[in-house]
Amino acid sequence: MIATDGDWATAGAVRTLSNVGATGGNVHKAGKPFTLSAQAQNASGVLTAQYSGTPTVALTCILAAGCAVANLGTLTFTSTFTGGALNTSSTYDDAGSFTLQLTDTTFAAVDAADSTPALRYIQSAVIIVGRFVPDHFALATSTNGGLYTFGSGSCATRSFTYVGPTVGYKTPPSISVTAQNASNGTTKN
Helix, strand or coil: CEEEEEECCEEEEEEECECCCCCCCCCEECCCCEEEEEECECCCCCECCCCCCCCEEEEEECHHHCCCHHHCCCEECCCCCECCEEEEEEEECCCEEEEEEEEECCCCHHHHHHCCHHHHCEECCCEEEEEEECCEEEEEEEECCEECECCECCCCCECCCCCCCCCCEEECCEEEEEEECCCCCECCC
């Protein structure tokens, strides 16, 4: 299994998304599409084209990469294999990196009477997916602030000064910055 993208905002197979570093490496915008690909294989590593299961997905945070367990985002994708392969456009709505593993507990359920779960369950390798970064930032002004007039606090507050003099604030502005995903949802990480 592998996670890839075309660039930091589109799905594709150009770059591998397996970055857990705080800086550098490939990053992808939260909420923008990327590609998940996997193949069902037999013990010899050959594609098993008859597999058409729908495995469940397990995500785990990578704490060193800025993902708190309680803040794990939502991965959205279709996990149905066709002809033994999965190649699907996916989205993840938060910042950070995570591990991903696919597990199918039902495909071989017909053999439940004469086998153990370990023999019946089909699992992928655990892969790292990420690093996701905010798509954009939302700015909100809570206080516009007031400028000093001619650099002096003794003059009345105005919003005018000449070109050249230092501009200072009698009352500083206050702006809040919120990291958001492509759907304007606030990222938790």
